[in-house]
Amino acid sequence: MQFMELFAGVGGMGLGLEAAGLTHLLSFELGDAPHDVLVHSGKLAIKMDLRDVGNAVLAMRQVPDVIVGGPPCQDFSIAGQRQITDRAKLTQHFAQIICLARPEWFVFENVPRAGKSSQYKYARALWKRHGYGLTEAVLDAQFYGVPQRRERLFCVGRLGEIDQFLLAELKSAATKGMVVRDILDPKRDDDAALLAAGAFFARPWMGKAGEPSGRGVISIDEPCPTITRNRHEAPGDAYQRHPDGAADIKEAHILTPGQVARIQGFPTAFDFKRKKQKRAAEGWPEAVVNLMVANAVPVTMAQRIGKVIFDRHHGLSLPKLGPDFTDFLLARKRKNPKSKTLSDRALENIRHNTNRALRMCDGRIYSDIWRQIAHLESGFDKTGKPFSAMTASVQSDLRNAIIAYCEYRADAKRFPPSDWAPAKPLARDLRLRAFAKPVRRKRKGTELAPATPHPITERIGKTVTWPPPYRPGSLDPELSALMDMFDPYDHDDPYIPQPPAIDPDEAWRPEGYDRDDYDGYYEVDEDDESGG
Structure with missing residues (x-):
């Protein structure tokens, strides 16, 4: 499974996806410092402005399985100025690249406030129109392998x-x-000092003059606040101690740049190309590196998400059947008063067939039921037996099970839409089709479809009822006229092109002999002594 990374930064999300088993193909990054770090770390990276959507897609050269990226979030972030600029439109450009390249998967990452913006609403509508199913959720990094509230x-x-x-x-x-204690190594000097102090200073919002600042002294038994570019800086003279601080400010440990990077999930050996000395010619200043670290996606968090995608892509994980699936089956059965109540054994068989059908569909849940059934009929069970080799009764049970599961997933009460879905459906509604059976109208006597004019009937001079009424014991003359009209053996019809008649005695002649100028090509000149 291969991926490309847009707005890569220093490649935090890419490192996590590689740890999950995916293969890196290409990264795009416009900034000088992040691009330099990417190349230094051995990644193939292109320095390009992704507002040029067409050239960005052409530069990919191939369509990966996954495209990931987190467009700049400064215009949406609480820590930023929260003013929408042209930088916010990069979310729209990200969506356009996805829809032009059309990978099977994509991952978009940003701050929660971005989901309320018009730029994200545009991107979401574009993805839906191009046939993507979306899973949207706000995830906290502290529950995904990172000691940080993010x-x-x-x-x-x-x-x-x-x-x-x-x-x-x-x-x-x-x-x-x-919590921060979980990543500390007592063999490292900086970690040993932090363990001894038991608390560290995480630069908070400073507040107004004379008022207590935000809670800046954090215990190592808590997660660190969201990493920012100045999280490791020492407190200034204007800092006012917060009453809920974990320790006195003088006793608090000041985080080192290496500890900040590890709180973001980066491995200890990752090289950000820091300047070894303040005036060194090579490397990047400390402020630039701190900004790159703060803007990165936590590596371990990306690994957890990548593992979920990897397992589903390869059919290693299946959608779980919750306990309410049984309630849905019972309620579905009650709607038909003629049917019997499902026994416990029947319910267990349906759940077994549903899991079996989902496994044959590689865990996919299509928005189109006919694609779901087509995937099922082309699949194999865990023993390698194809669907076509199964008995008719087993095939029927699997089809009915997968249809029931799709109805279950389409139930808006059990699976409500995401918080970012529009209140009104899009003009082109891509929701799951209804599974209601078509109504079959019973014929009463000789009542059929109403008479409608048909262009063919103009050839017999009048309008007739089509389809013709059935009259037992006799054949309607109008129907006979239409049957004669469509007789494939009637070659007298001037509307049907007729093959040329060939005299059997002249079958030896070459093709084209009946052309007016045929003999002219082979006319012999009497003055030609050769006779040629």
């Missing part, structure tokens, strides 16, 4: 799926919240 909006899209198809799996990937 909420981010993730949108995972896949072609042909229903919305929120991966939500349960993303929630299941969360574990117990991590």
Whole structure:
């Protein structure tokens, strides 16, 4: 499974996806310092402005399985100025690149406030119109392997799926919240000093003059606040101690740049090309590196999300059947008063067939039921037996099970739309089709479809009823006229092109002999002595 990374930064999301088993193909980054770090770390990276959507797609040279990226969030972030500029439109450009390249998967990451912007609404509508099913959720990094309170909006899209198809799996990937103590190594000098202090200073909002500042002294048994570019800086003279601080400000440890990077999930050996000396010619200043670290996606968090995508892509994980699926089956059965109540054994058989059908569909949940059935009929079970080799009764049970499951997932009460879905459906509604059976009208006597004029009937001079009424014991003359009209053996019809008649005695002649100028090509000149 291969991926490309847009707005890569220093490649935090890419490192996490590689740790999850995906293969890196290409990264795009416009900034000088992040691009230099990417190349230094061995990544193939292109320095390009992604506002040039067409050239960006052409530069890919191939369509990967996944395209990931987190457009700049400064215009939406609480820590920023919260003023929408041209930089916010990069979210729209990201969506346009996705829809032009059309990978099977994509991952979009940004701050939660971005989901309320018009730029994200545009991107979401564009993805839906191009057939992507979207799983949208705000995830907190402290529950995904990072000792940091960092909420981010993730949108995972896949072609042909229903919305929120991966939500349960993303929630299941969360574990117990991590704290700073979990990543400390007592053999390292800086970590030993932090363990001895028991608390560290995380630069908070300074507040107004004379008022207590934000809670800046944090215990190592808590997660760190969201990493920013100045999180590791020492407190200034204007800092006012917060009453809920974990320790006195003089006793608090000041985080080192290496500790900040590890709180973001970067490995200890990762090289950000820091300047070894303040005036060194090579490397990047400390402020530039701190900004790159703060803007990165936490590596371990990206690894957890990438593992969920990897398992579903290869059919290693299946949608789980919740306990309410049984309630849905019972309620579905009650709607038909002629049917019998399902026994416990019948319910267990349906759940077994549903899991078997989902496994044959590689865990996919299509928005189109006919694509779902087509995938099922082309699939194999876990023993390698194809669907076509199964008995008719087994095939019927599997089809009915997958249809019931699709109805279950289409139930808006059990699976409500995401908080970012529009209140009104789009003009081109891509929701799951209704499974209601078509109404078959019973014929009463000789009543059929009403008489309608047909162009063919103009050839017999009048309008007739089509389809013709059935009259037992006799054949309607108008029907006979129409049957004669469509007789394939009637070659006298001037409307039907007739093959040329060939005299059997002249069958030896070459093709084209009946042309007026045929003999002229082979006319012999009497003055020619050769006779040629």
